Amino acid sequence: MTALIDLRNIGQYVGQTVQVRGWVYDRTDKGKLQFIRLRDGSGQVQCVAFKKEMAEDQFEVARTLTQESSVIITGSVRADDRAPGIPGGYEIGIQTLHLGQMAQDYPITPKEHGVEFLMDNRHLWLRSTRQWAILRIRATIVKAMRDFMDEQGFLLVDTPIITPAAGEETTTLFALDYFGEPAYLAQTGQLYNEANMAAFGKVYCFGPTFRAEKSKTRRHLIEFWMLEPELAYCSLEDLMSLEEGLVCYIVQQVLAKNRPELALIERDVSKLEAITPGFYRISYDEAVDRLEQLAAATTDPEQQQLLKIERGDDFGSPHETALTEMFDKPVFVYHYPSRVKAFYMQPVAGNPERCRSVDLLAPEGYGEIIGGSERIYDHDVLVSKLQAQHLPVENYAWYLDLRRYGTVPHAGFGQGLERTVAWICGLPHVRETIPYARLLNRKYP
RNA sequence: UCCACAAUAGCUCAAUGGCAGAGCAAUCGGCUGUUAACCGAUGGGUUCCUGGUUCGAGUCCAGGUUGUGGAGCCA
Numbered sequence A: 001m002t003a004l005i006d007l008r009n010i011g012q013y014v015g016q017t018v019q020v021r022g023w024v025y026d027r028t029d030k031g032k033l034q035f036i037r038l039r040d041g042s043g044q045v046q047c048v049a050f051k052k053e054m055a056e057d058q059f060e061v062a063r064t065l066t067q068e069s070s071v072i073i074t075g076s077v078r079a080d081d082r083a084p085g086i087p088g089g090y091e092i093g094i095q096t097l098h099l100g101q102m103a104q105d106y107p108i109t110p111k112e113h114g115v116e117f118l119m120d121n122r123h124l125w126l127r128s129t130r131q132w133a134i135l136r137i138r139a140t141i142v143k144a145m146r147d148f149m150d151e152q153g154f155l156l157v158d159t160p161i162i163t164p165a166a167g168e169e170t171t172t173l174f175a176l177d178y179f180g181e182p183a184y185l186a187q188t189g190q191l192y193n194e195a196n197m198a199a200f201g202k203v204y205c206f207g208p209t210f211r212a213e214k215s216k217t218r219r220h221l222i223e224f225w226m227l228e229p230e231l232a233y234c235s236l237e238d239l240m241s242l243e244e245g246l247v248c249y250i251v252q253q254v255l256a257k258n259r260p261e262l263a264l265i266e267r268d269v270s271k272l273e274a275i276t277p278g279f280y281r282i283s284y285d286e287a288v289d290r291l292e293q294l295a296a297a298t299t300d301p302e303q304q305q306l307l308k309i310e311r312g313d314d315f316g317s318p319h320e321t322a323l324t325e326m327f328d329k330p331v332f333v334y335h336y337p338s339r340v341k342a343f344y345m346q347p348v349a350g351n352p353e354r355c356r357s358v359d360l361l362a363p364e365g366y367g368e369i370i371g372g373s374e375r376i377y378d379h380d381v382l383v384s385k386l387q388a389q390h391l392p393v394e395n396y397a398w399y400l401d402l403r404r405y406g407t408v409p410h411a412g413f414g415q416g417l418e419r420t421v422a423w424i425c426g427l428p429h430v431r432e433t434i435p436y437a438r439l440l441n442r443k444y445p
Numbered sequence B: 001u002c003c004a005c006a007a008u009a010g011c012u013c014a015a016u017g018g019c020a021g022a023g024c025a026a027u028c029g030g031c032u033g034u035u036a037a038c039c040g041a042u043g044g045g046u047u048c049c050u051g052g053u054u055c056g057a058g059u060c061c062a063g064g065u066u067g068u069g070g071a072g073c074c075a
Helices: A007-013 A056-064 A115-118 A129-151 A190-200 A238-259 A259-264 A267-271 A284-299 A302-305 A316-324 A379-388 A395-403 A417-425
Strands: A017-029 A031-039 A044-050 A070-079 A090-101 A175-178 A181-185 A201-211 A221-230 A281-283 A331-334 A351-355 A359-360 A368-375 A411-417
Touching: A007 A044, A007 A090, A017 A044, A017 A090, A031 A056, A031 A070, A031 A115, A044 A056, A056 A090, A070 A302, A129 A221, A129 A238, A129 A259, A129 A267, A129 A284, A129 A417, A190 A201, A190 A221, A190 A411, A201 A395, A221 A417, A238 A259, A238 A267, A238 A368, A238 A411, A238 A417, A281 A284, A284 A302, A284 A316, A284 A331, A302 A316, A316 A331, A316 A359, A316 A368, A331 A379, A359 A417, A368 A417, A379 A395, A379 A417, A411 A417
Parallel strands: A044 A090, A281 A331
Antiparallel strands: A017 A031, A017 A070, A031 A044, A070 A090, A175 A181, A201 A221, A221 A411, A331 A359, A359 A368, A368 A411
């Protein structure tokens, strides 16, 4: 009886005859001996075709197989340290080989390619080992996020993608024609989360969000996925503890499940193993102090210019990078200036210039992966904030209702999935963290 | 939107203002242990577009297009 196997489990079948169905990743031609690197989506294995051991017509197929041709192979599994693969160390001695299709002119070769070419061929690039590994880690991270929230007693409550009004700023919204009425793609589920929080206590939403920002950087996507929890009776300090637990859990899960993938992408796992509880916590004003000290200690005038910051302004990318490089673990920066943050953030008692917000900056220069805050729960304070930002109060009638019927102190945050994946995988750009990146200049394929 | 850089074979890149080139991929041949194999052969070009300077432009100039890196904004 021939077992149909997933290549990731090949170690269980040494000495047995198995069938694998997949695609040719690469082939090395040695004449009467052919090494066929086969992938099946779960792993890769070296299949060896000897002319003498096969039907002549089937060996001829093996001898001429092209990259990404589809094949079904049966053969015997043996352990061999020389054999590459995922996992490595096993190979299949081919007995029969059936061709599905002989692929012609597959564009992605085993050599180097440029970014634009690879992104144009993203639908095929996904088959490459490195991309395969990254997206498997992404899946682990998504599951870890959801498992952690579920285990902490949060309920998944979905928020709408089509919305009637802005969550934050109208300039970054994608507008739709909703049967003749304007509508927008959601930039955040947060306002709905607050309604759901009052119904279920602890909730989260997880889904795609859309921002029409003209941002062209290594950390921005037009369409990105966000985990957004919202908790009743929650302080900023409670929120930081939750975020710390979540991030540690995510990293632990990736380390537990994706060691082979981390090795394939050559991630320094010691940096991930250092992600344990005890994240640093500094206020915005302390962060500004540190940046000023760093700038003063720098002799490079260009670096000094980059690190220059006016107290009360938001951090730029160089500031975040510099801050994260001061710490070997993620760092919380709390109490940002109110004027650089969203209208719904609770002012600090006795210091309305600062708000009860907190960003979590990932180490190694990655910067913000989570942003959160206590929300304003007083009806009149919220109305005055809306008016101060010239937002149409009438659009927020239902949101203001939440402050009229049993309002409570509450808090929540949003964690960017792709930035988290980029950090954990050690990637220089978020475009490889999502199967089909939507960027300022790209919506194909 | 701003700043910098780039665009040459399917891909990655060379080419002092003077014959358009290499490696890989493809095709054909050789090889029983390859790890991005190796060896031999073959085919492959609107040098991003428009205009200009010049005896002569892939190369210099002007404008445009596209891309990459960075800034701003944010998760």
